[in-house]
Amino acid sequence: MSYRSLMYLPMVLALSLTVGSAAAAKKLYNVVEVPLAQISADLTARKVTSVEITQTYINRIASLNAPLHAVIMIAPDALDQAAASDERRAGGRALGALDGVPILLKDNLDAVGMPTTAGSYALVQNYPSKDSEVVRRLRAAGAVILGKANTSQFAGYRTVTGINGSPFGGSTNNPYDISRSAGGSSNGSSISAAMSFSAGTIGTETSGSIVGPSSLNGIVGIKPTIGLVSRRGIVPISLNQDSAGPITRTVRDAAMMLNVLAGSDRGDPWTVDSDAKRKDYVAALSDTALQGKRLGVLRIGEYYTDAIVPRYNEALKVLAARGAELVELPADSLSDSSVYTRTTLLHEFKEDLTAYLGGTPQAVKVKTLADLIAFSKTEPHERMHAMDLWEAAERTQGGRKNPDYIAASNEGKRVSTKDGIDRLLKDYKLDALVSVTAGPAWLIEPDGTASAYASFLSEHKAGDFPPSAINSAATAGYPVMSVPMGLVGGLPVGILFVGTAWSDALLISLAYDYEQASHARVPPPRALSGR
Numbered sequence: 001m002s003y004r005s006l007m008y009l010p011m012v013l014a015l016s017l018t019v020g021s022a023a024a025a026k027k028l029y030n031v032v033e034v035p036l037a038q039i040s041a042d043l044t045a046r047k048v049t050s051v052e053i054t055q056t057y058i059n060r061i062a063s064l065n066a067p068l069h070a071v072i073m074i075a076p077d078a079l080d081q082a083a084a085s086d087e088r089r090a091g092g093r094a095l096g097a098l099d100g101v102p103i104l105l106k107d108n109l110d111a112v113g114m115p116t117t118a119g120s121y122a123l124v125q126n127y128p129s130k131d132s133e134v135v136r137r138l139r140a141a142g143a144v145i146l147g148k149a150n151t152s153q154f155a156g157y158r159t160v161t162g163i164n165g166s167p168f169g170g171s172t173n174n175p176y177d178i179s180r181s182a183g184g185s186s187n188g189s190s191i192s193a194a195m196s197f198s199a200g201t202i203g204t205e206t207s208g209s210i211v212g213p214s215s216l217n218g219i220v221g222i223k224p225t226i227g228l229v230s231r232r233g234i235v236p237i238s239l240n241q242d243s244a245g246p247i248t249r250t251v252r253d254a255a256m257m258l259n260v261l262a263g264s265d266r267g268d269p270w271t272v273d274s275d276a277k278r279k280d281y282v283a284a285l286s287d288t289a290l291q292g293k294r295l296g297v298l299r300i301g302e303y304y305t306d307a308i309v310p311r312y313n314e315a316l317k318v319l320a321a322r323g324a325e326l327v328e329l330p331a332d333s334l335s336d337s338s339v340y341t342r343t344t345l346l347h348e349f350k351e352d353l354t355a356y357l358g359g360t361p362q363a364v365k366v367k368t369l370a371d372l373i374a375f376s377k378t379e380p381h382e383r384m385h386a387m388d389l390w391e392a393a394e395r396t397q398g399g400r401k402n403p404d405y406i407a408a409s410n411e412g413k414r415v416s417t418k419d420g421i422d423r424l425l426k427d428y429k430l431d432a433l434v435s436v437t438a439g440p441a442w443l444i445e446p447d448g449t450a451s452a453y454a455s456f457l458s459e460h461k462a463g464d465f466p467p468s469a470i471n472s473a474a475t476a477g478y479p480v481m482s483v484p485m486g487l488v489g490g491l492p493v494g495i496l497f498v499g500t501a502w503s504d505a506l507l508i509s510l511a512y513d514y515e516q517a518s519h520a521r522v523p524p525p526r527a528l529s530g531r
Contacts, residue, residue: 028056032530033523036199036253040097043089050082050089050100053199054144057102061147061197064530067178069170070191072107073114074147081144088142097256099142104198106189107148107169108155109244110233111135118235119153119166121382122375125363132233133265134202134244141260146198150188155209157237157349159386160458161448167381173444174216175524176491180441183213186247190217193247195527200248200257206237207341207456207474208438210245211482211496215437218484218492218521220254220511221247225502226477228274229258230265236356238348239270240409241474249521251483251512255281258504279505287516289509291323296424298329298435301468305439307488312436315485315495318518319434324510327428334420334467337475338456340412343404345457346392351399369394385447389457416476422500432503432510435469437482437494469498479504483511484521492522 029048031039042048058078061071075081085100094100105111108118110128112135117123135145153166164181165171165188172187174180175194182191186203190213193201203210205223214221222245229244236242246257262278264271297316304312320326354368366372373390376382396402400409414420424430456465473480478501482494495514497507515521 050085054082095142102144102146108235133230152185156185183216185209215494227270230268232267236352284505289513296430296433303439340408343408347405350393433498437496440491486520
């Protein structure tokens with residue numbers, strides 16, 4: 001695909017959606033609100049073919065994507081992948097529970113056959129020669145790589161004044177109210193999960209970019225422990241904080257996907273312990289998991305507002321009714337770790353992005369952060385947006401060896417781990433923490449407006465921002481998981497489960513028990529009506 005054709009993505013998408021339609025089976029499978037687990041079971045039982053399911057998702061995207069801008073490209077071989085899965089299954093050679101199941105990827109993951117743009121015109125020719133480890137694992141499990149979902153440019157790391165969506169992929173809109181934000185930066189993945197555009201999706205998070213949009217779009221999102229899932233082949237912000245993770249409509253579906261994603265990878269040294277630490281996350285699902293557990297209740301952060309308190313209290317009642325012992329924690333239980341995050345991410349972004357760009361194809365002309373800045377100052381679609389974070393990152397020296405970086409990294413780890421999350425778990429004898437994930441989706445504001453998602457990355461002093469469970473877990477490298485807890489003013493909100501390192505299976509089990517008792521998810525009306 002040429003640079004010129006990529007400039008007209010809506011047209012390219014529309015064309016790709018029609019390719020292969022005549023070859024697809026006449027019967028189409030109803031995918032609306034059907035869990036990944038059910039799709040997997042129906043494929044196993046030969047009630048439906050992967051081609052039928054894949055074509056149905058393609059048709060659904062063609063019909064409903066336009067006002068949402070969730071999906072930016074369909075894999076040119078999506079139906080061929082599905083046909084290969086059907087052939088394997090017919091021959092008794094199915095590869096597992098995800099064989100034939102269509103999955104959408106956030107557009108910062110390398111997948112052969114599609115460009116990895118990270119929302120930037122600088123990367124329109126970034127056609128990888130090798131899959132990211134996440135995609136390699138999905139393909140090895142037989143999943144159909146359906147296409148790419150929109151994302152905030154470079155996972156939202158460009159400017160502390162917001163860009164809704166990206167210059168390349170367009171502005172995303174919340175499926176519950178298209179005048180409102182879908183969050184960042186895994187917004188396209190989260191909208192797609194909410195709208196049944198695929199069986200499951202992949203997002204990435206540095207600090208809040210899976211669980212935040214999952215909350216705003218009424219679905220389930222997991223950011224795993226750093227090192228559980230490989231980051232090789234993913235456009236980075238920070239290898240100390242980045243992770244890919246599943247975004248789905250149910251906890252079981254997320255667990256099924258994490259079973260495939262988790263594991264050690266020689267291409268990512270941070271994952272050296274993953275094989276020893278990973279669990280069977282589906283086996284961890286239990287509707288008695290909350291019984292006897294002690295959960296620390298956090299009532300902190302900018303999203304803990306009067307509007308959300310009644311819904312949060314209802315969610316806490318469900319936890320208690322399932323046998324959990326709730327422990328109210330003081331408002332100053334956690335310290336604001338974001339004062340250290342700005343310094344650490346500036347150094348890590350320059351170092352880690354330059355390493356990724358250095359491995360891109362020859363056709364990609366930007367090979368350093370300095371190249372990216374220079375390109376974005378002249379390219380018509382890019383030059384209209386600020387890039388204060390990039391420019392500040394470019395000014396850093398020494399990367400992870402810089403004394404200021406080392407001091408900020410050490411202090412951030414201290415306040416978020418042994419003096420933060422781990423201290424609370426130990427002192428109050430807790431199994432996990434719970435908090436509000438995010439508030440209801442806010443009205444979309446013009447690009448350049450101060451961003452709620454990026455403001456904590458601005459220059460500030462300790463205490464300028466309230467402490468955040470998401471930011472603390474991100475700095476610590478600990479897992480977080482958001483599950484729907486209902487609607488506030490017609491818009492979704494989520495409850496956040498937070499744990500210590502490698503407690504992913506515990507969080508999944510607690511979240512599953514809550515989900516099974518609450519049935520709090522309310523799908524977007526447009527997902528059900530088909531218009």
